[in-house]
Amino acid sequence: MPTNRTIYTNASILTPRGVVDGCSFSVTGNLIEDVQPSAAVSPNREDATVVDLAGRFVLPGFVDAHTHLLMLGQSLQKVQLRSAKTVEEIQSTLRTARAENPDAPRILGTSWLYSALDGQEPTRQLLDAAVPDIPVYLDANDLHSVWVNSAALAELGVTSDTADPLGGSITRDPDSGEATGMLLETAAQQIVWPALARQATDADRDSWLDSAISHYLASGVTSAVDMAVGEDDLQAFLRA
Template sequence: MNQSRPEDTPRTPLTLRNVRLPGTETLLDAQLAESRVVSLRPAAAGAPGSLAGDSLDAAGRFLIPGLWDHHVHFTQWVIQRQRLDLADTASAADVLQLVRGALASGQTASSGVVGYGFRDGLWPDLPTLRSLDEATGSVPVGLISGDLHCIWLNSALQRKLGVCTDSSGLLREGESFAVMDQLQDPAALTTQIYAQTAADAARRGVVGIVEFENADNIGQWPLRTAAGVDSLRVEVSVWPDSLQAAIAAGLKTGDVLDERGLVTMGPLKVISDGSLNTRTAWCWEPYPDVDLGHPHSCGMQTVPIEELQQVMRQARDAEIAAAIHAIGDRANSAVLDAFEALGMRGVIEHAQLLRWEDIPRFARLGLTASVQPEHAMDDRDVADAFWAGRTERAFPLDALNRAGVPLRLGSDAPVAPLDPWVAMAAAVSRSRDGRRAWHPEQRLDPATALAAAVRGGTAGGAAGRGTAGAGHLVRPGDIADLVVVDSDPLGDPAGGRLREMGVAATLLGGRLTYDGIS
């Protein structure tokens, strides 16, 4: 398999005129050729025609490296737009009312109703199979939680899929993932909707994603880029049930998988525990004594550690990296132990709830923390309820950064929007919707957040001193994956305006994937 990254397509040289770098006022011309930044020079005083090739006048806007979302479930993000939106519900009763309305409208699919986005952690009432059946009758209905870790099914859908729940009507973790995979309508997942969703990401400055969909990413994404889904670079993951096939094919992390050079082989993905909202995140201490509807008082270890180490070892020996989901503090301790036992570097996905003593281990073991700051805004009230007295070490972004741990920002879309500006805003402000900042001592500064949102720019400084270095700056010789934005992303220390950052243009290898200037 090709280890190099071929150029996307040859193109005419392009000059971005009158750009500024973050934190500066000097106007520059950025000259692009052969998919790279050739030079950054003081802005030419002459007419545009005096510059080689085409040119685009940025009119003093700011030039930054292209943004990455380092944790995406792309098909789930694509299809959630077609599902009944449950995000604003605050109770089981609210959900049932929306479902009844959807059924009464007559606009639901003949195959039934799929909803997405409820968060039941703080509901005053509990979901039950009986109440869902009473609201839905014989129409198959499946309702997916906002964190993707549980699903509420009525009896009609259970009969259709051959599954069975307890009296809650809920399935969690592995059982729920298997059901979700069966709720996707292949006819609705057209090349056009993938292309439009990728283009929408480009409009927010995104040039690349790390794909963690539980699917045949290795086979499907090259077909998509060949069919014209070409607005993004995609690093694809492989899950344990497909690992042996990837090894047999001789694939290694970093291999180029498509003719366009847009799709590369990424890591092995393993889920080691659950989520906080579903109260399945594996923790050292039990959750409060409430009726969780399941017997796991400390959450769930979803894969035995011996099995986790075995599959990680297979990946390591085949030169495939590892990205391991760990949310609870006990899960993070166990995953750190696994990496240490194997002498293996990689990424811990989420690193959401941590023990203080485990934070320096990330840096000592050479591990990266792939974090989703917007989850802190979604989970703050749940954490205050179910992790009371420990929330100072929930989403401890600054502590990780000060310990010298490289950070990557992501969304876990559709759990949060596929929009790195949302992630950066949450990381810098620790606030949303006008609320007081939640544990503001764990905020990142804007330069560190921006560096963690680009590929190659990672936060985490030498000797434990957090610094973005130059990871947020464009330099000659860089691949021309670039974004032109309306204002200085470093000019808002509080982070309140980052969510609405105006993006004027996005370039992938020097090719415009979004043009809001011309």
């Protein structure tokens, strides 16, 4: 009778000696056992389940040694803008997101590229033209700045009198001094991110963690090291 042992045959396996073709390996529980030529394995073994990999490549799982799990999971649920090549495409994507989520209190997007602006400055007015009625927060692709609309500036309480934090800046109109809609470096980290974190619930954080883990497993990542575990992160890990 078959046991919990599974033998995988006809695989190309990455080993410490390099890639070895036409091999088999057996797994009992969570333990990978011997590697041997597939020709040595009987396809009708009664003590194990035999799976033919038909030449597929097998390698160890990846380890992400520096990650932020909840941030990753949240970013996966945001409006994705990396593929937008123009301002018009960014605006169109935001309009679609607004139409598809009419009850959303705000729109969160990520990964927009400066090259899509073709030399234009990222201003609140460009975002207001797409979504004027609720706050819009868009993380840049490098995660070092956030582009927001007028409603978001109002939600954040950012005015011409708001001081720049040490190590960051709120871009301003040179004539009026009003915020233009870009918050750079620590202005994003100390003004935008904490404000949005206060809006999140435990259910949100649990959903982000689930998204991050599902994404990792689908990509072959089997271990991860979170580099900035706060109390909210820890409680999400414990609930999971």
